[in-house]
Amino acid sequence: MCHPEPFDSLRSLRTSGVEGCEFDAIVVGLGALGSGAAYWLAKRGARVLGLEQFEFGHARGSSHDWSRIIRKSYFTPAYVRLAKEAYAAWYALEADAGEQVVYKTGGLDLGPYDGAISLAAYADSMRTCGVDFEELDAREIRKRWPVWQIGDDVHGLFQPDSGIVAAERATAALRRTAIALGAELRDRAPVTAIDTNGGEIVVEAGAERYRAKKLILAGASWTPQLLGHFGMRIPFEVTKEQVMYFKARDLDGFAFGSFPIWIWMDDPSFYGFPVFGEAGAVKITQDCGGKPVDPDTRDFEEDREITARVTEFVGRRLPAADGPVVRLKTCLYALTPDRDFIIDTLPEFPNVSIAVGGGHGFKFASVIGRILSDLALDGRTDSDLSALTIGRPILQMSDPPKTYML
Numbered sequence: 001m002c003h004p005e006p007f008d009s010l011r012s013l014r015t016s017g018v019e020g021c022e023f024d025a026i027v028v029g030l031g032a033l034g035s036g037a038a039y040w041l042a043k044r045g046a047r048v049l050g051l052e053q054f055e056f057g058h059a060r061g062s063s064h065d066w067s068r069i070i071r072k073s074y075f076t077p078a079y080v081r082l083a084k085e086a087y088a089a090w091y092a093l094e095a096d097a098g099e100q101v102v103y104k105t106g107g108l109d110l111g112p113y114d115g116a117i118s119l120a121a122y123a124d125s126m127r128t129c130g131v132d133f134e135e136l137d138a139r140e141i142r143k144r145w146p147v148w149q150i151g152d153d154v155h156g157l158f159q160p161d162s163g164i165v166a167a168e169r170a171t172a173a174l175r176r177t178a179i180a181l182g183a184e185l186r187d188r189a190p191v192t193a194i195d196t197n198g199g200e201i202v203v204e205a206g207a208e209r210y211r212a213k214k215l216i217l218a219g220a221s222w223t224p225q226l227l228g229h230f231g232m233r234i235p236f237e238v239t240k241e242q243v244m245y246f247k248a249r250d251l252d253g254f255a256f257g258s259f260p261i262w263i264w265m266d267d268p269s270f271y272g273f274p275v276f277g278e279a280g281a282v283k284i285t286q287d288c289g290g291k292p293v294d295p296d297t298r299d300f301e302e303d304r305e306i307t308a309r310v311t312e313f314v315g316r317r318l319p320a321a322d323g324p325v326v327r328l329k330t331c332l333y334a335l336t337p338d339r340d341f342i343i344d345t346l347p348e349f350p351n352v353s354i355a356v357g358g359g360h361g362f363k364f365a366s367v368i369g370r371i372l373s374d375l376a377l378d379g380r381t382d383s384d385l386s387a388l389t390i391g392r393p394i395l396q397m398s399d400p401p402k403t404y405m406l
């Protein structure tokens with residue numbers, strides 16, 4: 001256990017470089033991404049401190065609830081390759097944690113041939129990367145999963161490796177394993193000041209302060225506040241999303257193992273799961289249907305407009321799921337304008353790295369954690385981050401166009 005510097009010595013610590021508690025890396029934010037970083041840093045033998053402003057596993061950010069979709073089906077080869085790396089990184093965690101967190105049940109991307117999201121880019125990217133998938137017409141989709149009420153104007157891509165990451169359990173497993181490997185993780189420790197001191201980082205959290213060689217920012221919806229410590233701003237939006245659990249009339253039609261995770265590729269876009277986590281209910285909702293909020297003042301109330309859109313979709317396309325909503329949870333999307341991640345070091349602070357998951361990052365938390373450990377410990381990574389830099393043109397615009405669909 002490393003003892004923090006007392007609060008009133010920060011000034012002398014900065015100026016005289018007083019010996020104190022030193023870490024190789026400090027991770028700010030212990031949702032899925034920060035917990036992933038803490039795990040990989042500890043796995044690589046680094047002295048790591050993780051600081052989380054709320055209690056571990058809280059429901060005020062982006063990583064809570066039972067499930068997240070994991071899939072290799074993505075619209076660019078770069079994301080498909082990253083998804084392949086994510087599976088490998090989750091399997092490394094499963095081996096270290098002694099716990100399964102990835103559950104394959106197959107995945108179906110489907111929508112109208114002339115829908116707002118073309119499936120062609122997804123198929124091309126998977127082909128380029130050698131990912132197994134099938135192209136299905138509406139007849140085949142109805143035959144395999146009779147709960148779908150779709151006409152012949154709909155088609156789909158089925159990918160057998162898709163499935164679910166058990167979200168809360170996976171994040172807890174990342175933290176637990178990080179601790180077992182030597183990491184120090186603290187909750188209720190909001191980082192309120194960050195200073196760079198001749199290449200060294202000094203972080204203030206509550207009444208305590210810590211020194212480290214490297215800093216990792218994984219604050220998701222609080223990214224603007226964290227970047228503010230470095231005089232940086234990027235265009236950024238936080239939305240309050242909600243997921244709904246329907247007590248399906250025909251539960252067997254949505255059984256885990258036979259019914260896939262699915263994404264309705266149109267505008268609006270919807271997605272859903274087989275029965276998983278919440279007994280006797282299926283999770284279905286709209287992607288990116290929420291309104292902008294401030295993460296510190298947001299409420300946790302139902303968004304009736306999302307409820308109306310999702311209920312209408314369920315009644316029309318999946319009437320077998322159309323029962324009472326037995327649980328409704330809210331959650332934040334932390335969105336860059338192009339919805340692409342940020343995984344990079346800060347241009348003027350090479351000892352500071354940042355990751356933002358853009359509302360689809362959970363499946364990648366394992367590999368993003370590994371990449372963040374690469375950046376912190378090696379100063380480089382073999383993973384392709386070329387489209388995910390913080391310096392990309394759209395993040396320099398004051399009023400960039402938004403492309404929130406995936």
Ligand SMILES: Cc1cc2nc3c(=O)[nH]c(=O)nc-3n(C[C@H](O)[C@H](O)[C@H](O)COP(=O)(O)OP(=O)(O)OC[C@H]3O[C@@H](n4cnc5c(N)ncnc54)[C@H](O)[C@@H]3O)c2cc1C
Pocket residue numbers: 028029030031032033034035051052053054060061062063064067068069070189190191192218219220221222241242243330331332333355356357358359360361362363364
């Ligand atoms: C409804 C919903 C459905 C989703 N579905 C999917 C899906 O199916 N598949 C998928 O891959 N992704 C999905 N996502 C996205 C995914 O869940 C997120 O990208 C991911 O959880 C982000 O993790 P994070 O660690 O970046 O964020 P968070 O979990 O929000 O963690 C950030 C943490 O930083 C902490 N923090 C911030 N500032 C400070 C500070 N100053 N000091 C200390 N701590 C601080 C916060 O308290 C927070 O705990 C979904 C998200 C939502 C909301």
